[in-house]
Amino acid sequence: MSPPPPLNPIHSLLLPFFFFTFSLPATSHTSSSSSPPLSSSLSDWHSAHATYYAASDPRDSVGGACGYGDLGKAGYGLATVGLSEALFERGQICGACFELRCVEDLRWCIPGTSVIVTVTNFCAPNYGFTADGGGHCNPPNKHFVLPIESYEKIAIWKAGNMPVQYRRIKCRKEGGIRFTVSGAGIFISVMIGNVAGAGDVTAVKIKGSRTGWLQMGRNWGQNWHINADLKNQPLSFEVTSSDGITITSYNVAPKDWSFGQTFEGKQFET
CATH class of the missing domain: 2.60.40.760 (Expansin, cellulose-binding-like domain)
Structure with a gap:
């Protein structure tokens, strides 16, 4: 299988990002509405596909449609993902975390592995191709686009458009919001x-x-x-x-x- 094309240009509405963290006295309280925590249905495994992109220079700052700006400075690093329209929810899902694992292809999958990523971007549809003929992020496809560094944790890069399973999980982050x-x-x-x-x-x-x-x-x-x-x-x-x-x-x-x-x-x- 041939490697996938680079990720389509993605609504890169990047805002200026200056990172100064101030340690100030702050008090807080938490409350819960009638909505339950992440339900068991969000923990079920579902089928999708995944491809990858590789930055031309690993030092490049990578932004995206969620508005986080430089993902390194924002604390996300390369543990990130862009979602197809069928999953992106018009940006409301930005910040959610998913666990992905490679399935069904013993040639390319790395057995017993998974990767946890945060949603930071959107993979735009390409209607020049059909959904099953190159338009990986076209509706109704459920598709994940990963940095190659994250993709290679679960599959060999030559795999291209790889069948995966995914599930929604709780995010664990260092420090505060x-x-x-x-x-x-x-x-x-x-x-x-x-x-x-x-x-x-x-x-x-x-x-x-x-x-x-x-x-x-x-x-x-x-x-x-x-x-x-x-x-x-x-x-x-x-x-x-x-x-x-x-x-x-x-x-x-x-x-x-x-x-x-x-x-x-x-x-x-x-």
Whole structure:
């Protein structure tokens, strides 16, 4: 089998990413809605296919459609994956974690291995090919595109388009949730990354010292935005994941915060 083509250009809407972590006093509480934690159905193995891409230079920063920017600086490294349209959920699944294993092909699979990856990107359809004739990421295909370094943990690179099994698992992350603040004036955009537990975020609220809790809207991927004057106020965040669990971090950013900074809050339990 011949190697697959490089990953299609993917909605690379990369925001400026400046990584400064401030260790500030922050208190938090967690609460759970009526939604259960990751259900047993999310732990079942399902069938899909996987291909890989290789950066022209391993030092290149790799961004993607979830908005995490430089994945090395964001803490994701090469344990990442781009999903086809059938799995991507228009970006709502960004940050979720999957375990993949190679199946059905004894020539190319590495027996007894699996790889755990975080969703950071989208594999766009290529309608110049049929879904079963080269359009690997076309609907209704369930397809994973991995960095070659992750792909080679479960299969030999010559395999090309490899049958795999996947299952959704809880994410385990080092440190707390990261809030990267960008924008200008009263427009505030917050990229939320390094989320443990379910991994994907479904709702975000922000609070200044002179405001109540303000609902943020999803801009794209895991970038959330609001129009509000929050300058010269310490910022608190309330984050809800897809399993209905909410965690609140108070006073994450200091009063003199500025755009381009990253702050660290509390973390979901795993």
